[in-house]
Amino acid sequence: MIMSRPAGIGSVKPVDWAYDRAPMIIYWELTTACGLACRHCRASAQLEPPPGELTHDEALHILDQVADFGSPMPHVIMTGGDPMRRFDLDELIAEARNRGIGVSLSPAVTPLLTKQRIADMAALGVQAMSLSLDGSTPEHHDGVRQVPGTFEATLQALADANEVGMPMQINTLVTDTTVADLEDIYELLKGYKLFQWSLFFLISVGRGAQLREMTPGDAERTLIEWNKRRPDAPFRIKTTEAMQYRRIIAQRLLRAGxxxxxxxxxxASRGFGIRDGNGIMFISHLGEVMPSGFLPTSVGNVRDRSIVELYRDTELMRALRRPDGFKGDCGICEFNRWCGGSRARAYAWTGDPLESDPLCPYKPAAAKAGVHTQHPGTSQSPAVSGATA
Structure with a gap:
């Protein structure tokens, strides 16, 4: 395959951002039980846990397998649903820490998330927590979370976490209807202490299929704008499922010399290369292993096979770590080692996680030169990266 790179790209030995040995982060869905009914919920969470969730002994076995990855071990983010509704949460955190596994927590904002519980989590060794703030007003945020009072409760939980010294990340949903509120959310968050603000660009899975993603052009303009703001922000600004943010960062730095x-x-290269299946792995409440929670294709179950084997050796996981094998523009893009596109969005739109990310409008130099990727067993044309539904 011919690869044409613009000036400044490919001038040094290629960096191997393939996380073959182990993921950096394991998202572990402890339960799908949750007291909220968020409009974009990936897990389609319900009030009570469903039958078949992993037992306590099975959960401990997962922790043993995480340790089997060796050093450095993946960091585990316990999520849900609401992990606060998992009956053995405290013990699982303690057992993870006993094995030397770093743990973060992503709870829902419900009456279970008290200041005392946040302090308890800190005492157990939880290294960070993340909360979601999807609007700058109760009308905006509670409209997404669908439980009145969640906006004020979220700000109170953030203040409580600041007081007890728990490092905090805030996650904000970005859709065609929420993007206009980002500036006001940013100004609101400047009044609190957090280490990172993550802009989550909607993937249409679970209840999120009811909402609308941004157009590629609008998404690009949004990412360019927040990249300009990044150097002066009081906290890191990152994206989730908008990997082209890394390309935009690189392009700006290249233009700066x-x-x-x-x-x-x-x-600036923090997070380069990391994406679904490459540095990221997801374990569901039923033990299914997937490239991420937003790419709901199981490669196997922890009840049958080791998570080490499922991550390292299954065909899909290995393919997701080889961006030159992606289809369409993502496969020939000069930035694909750094970015790689959202594999989850490619899957949601086309049914193929190796297709081009439909949210990215960038046209690679090789595509402009008429170079196309060829994949054995298929004669179909690759998806157009700027396509809209």
Missing amino acids: QTEEQIINSP
């Missing part, structure tokens, strides 16, 4: 090597060795 930085070399590829300088970019690779700078803090």
